[in-house]
Amino acid sequence: MPNSQAKPKLTIRMCEPRGFCAGVDRAIQIVVLALKKHGAPVYVRHEIVHNRYVVEGLRNMGAVFVKELDDVPDDGQPVVFSAHGVPKSVPAAAAAREMLYLDATCPLVSKVHKQAMLHVKRGRHVLLVGHKGHPEVIGTMGQLLPGEVTLIETEDDVAAFVPADPAALGFVTQTTLSVDDTSGIIAALQARFPDMQAPSSESICYATTNRQEAVKAAAPGADLFIVVGAPNSSNSKRLVEVAERAGAMQGALVEGVADLPWDCVPPGGVVALSAGASAPEILVDAIVDEFRSRFEVTVELVRTAEETESFPVMRSLRETPLTAADMAFVSGRN
Known part of the structure; x- marks a missing residue:
């Protein structure tokens, strides 16, 4: 391995907050x-x-x-x-x-359960914006009786939905969705059903929103945006999508060092780095250490919020x- 002076330079933009919520x-x-x-x-x-x-x-x-x-x-x-x-x-x-x-x-998922049940208690049919088959969606739909809730995944679903009573609708969302995607679906719902009732407070959780905002801030000009997370993690997959939309040339979801796409890391380039809400910091540390073994690394912190919740x-x-x-x-x- 050449000495540190001979290593190519690399800037790593570290998102904060990231990782465990x-x-x-x-x-x-x-x-x-x-x-x-x-x-x-x-x-x-x-x-x-x-x-x-x-x-x-x-x-x-x-x-x-x-x-x-x-x-x-x-x-x-x-x-x-x-x-x-x-x-x-x-x-x-x-x-x-x-x-x-x-x-x-x-507790924030439990809050969505309560919001959905409150809609039903007030005589409304529940529209759940989320991804079919995700455990959280299964759990939320399972708080209600069959026929009390309809899953909405896309704006096409909005166009196809025919309610028994357009004046008796309420919506909630999965907590880990893309804020931007969800806002488009909700806008479409509100345009079709102006009497539809929103939940008493935002369904998408603070951690999802905070991580997406940090990714948006770090993405512009990044050659590669790495998100540490599992392939079945909804919030992690959304972070990759947000990064690419916000200006990163390429996004990659990795579980650890073994998944790093080295051919996408140009010498002298910029790599942005975040982690989904269920990814431990030890995996992030290992990735930074691996980059340091190959590059002369400069770390820039991109902080958009401070989380104190417990x-x-x-x-x-x-x-x-x-x-x-x-x-x-x-x-x-x-």
């Missing part, structure tokens, strides 16, 4: 605390968050990931529901089996102590 932090903490309090195994229905590094780390601690409650034996050990939320039928089934369950649904875990786990290593994992730094 308060809801993800809380969900991971719940699994770790449950393992500390109850011992292994702790069952987790679906991925607790969409990140392979996190899932594998929890599995190594004793978490057992299952697709459905039918896969959980009646051994008295707890089962955790993922941060994306679950249909009402899932905790009902757990209660029927007298299972000890811990609901790690992000969501407490349920009372039953609050007195359970965590080690320094546990806390580092929960924060995404180990």
